Amino acid sequence: MPGGRPADAPGYAPYTRPPAARNIPGDRDLGSRNVTLTFPGPRFRRLIWIPAALATLILMACGGSSSGADSPFPIELTSQRIAVGEQVYAANCTVCHGQVGAPPTLPGAPSHAEDGHTWHHADRHLFEWILDRPPLAQVMPPFRGTLSDEEVSAVLAYIKSTWPADIQSRQNELSRLIEQQLLEDAGG
Numbered sequence: 296m297p298g299g300r301p302a303d304a305p306g307y308a309p310y311t312r313p314p315a316a317r318n319i320p321g322d323r324d325l326g327s328r329n330v331t332l333t334f335p336g337p338r339f340r341r342l343i344w345i346p347a348a349l350a351t352l353i354l355m356a357c358g359g360s361s362s363g364a365d366s367p368f369p370i371e372l373t374s375q376r377i378a379v380g381e382q383v384y385a386a387n388c389t390v391c392h393g394q395v396g397a398p399p400t401l402p403g404a405p406s407h408a409e410d411g412h413t414w415h416h417a418d419r420h421l422f423e424w425i426l427d428r429p430p431l432a433q434v435m436p437p438f439r440g441t442l443s444d445e446e447v448s449a450v451l452a453y454i455k456s457t458w459p460a461d462i463q464s465r466q467n468e469l470s471r472l473i474e475q476q477l478l479e480d481a482g483g
């Protein structure tokens with residue numbers, strides 16, 4: 296032990312786990328290795344940087360997009376966005392989903408209208424699913440690389456604009472809650 300007492304000093308012996316204490320159920324068997332009683336050890340001190348760096352990265356990644364007023368969700372519906380979104384939808388989505396409110400072109404493709412499930416989900420999740428596919432999707436392709444973030448927001452704005460006002464406000468409330476929860480999780 297550098298700087299400590301020399302090992303051969305009288306009365307000093309490196310700590311060895313006594314044999315009697317070894318077979319405690321659930322206790323990790325440290326065998327007869329000498330246990331150095333320094334905490335935090337150098338290995339631990341190195342490891343602690345990993346969660347610290349991860350936490351910093353997550354905070355940086357979420358900082359811009361999820362902090363209250365800066366969040367792009369719930370998506371703001373402007374007539375310009377809805378008009379662009381209607382074209383994006385016609386060019387990329389009707390081939391399977393059909394027109395919103397009409398039966399799907401591909402049997403089994405979910406409806407985005409009031410009678411469907413889309414409005415049960417928050418804007419952030421719908422946005423991510425259109426970019427990278429919904430969870431467990433079998434058919435729905437990812438649109439990352441095909442559609443820009445703004446085009447995905449526009450297509451969602453268009454879908455949302457077809458819902459009745461009460462469903463719009465319920466789904467907006469859910470979208471806000473998800474943003475709020477993300478902020479809290481990030482400690483903000």
Ligand code: HEC
Binds near residue numbers: 387404416432
């Ligand atoms: C090749 C057919 C196909 C195309 C193209 C397609 N989808 Fe899908 N989509 C599906 C299917 C099928 C599902 C159900 C999940 C699965 O099995 O893949 C789905 C699921 C979804 C869901 C999640 C289910 C829900 O709750 O609404 C969303 C949102 C969605 N699609 C939006 C879109 C949008 C927006 C576009 C156009 C940009 C699009 N899809 C293009 C076939 C398609």
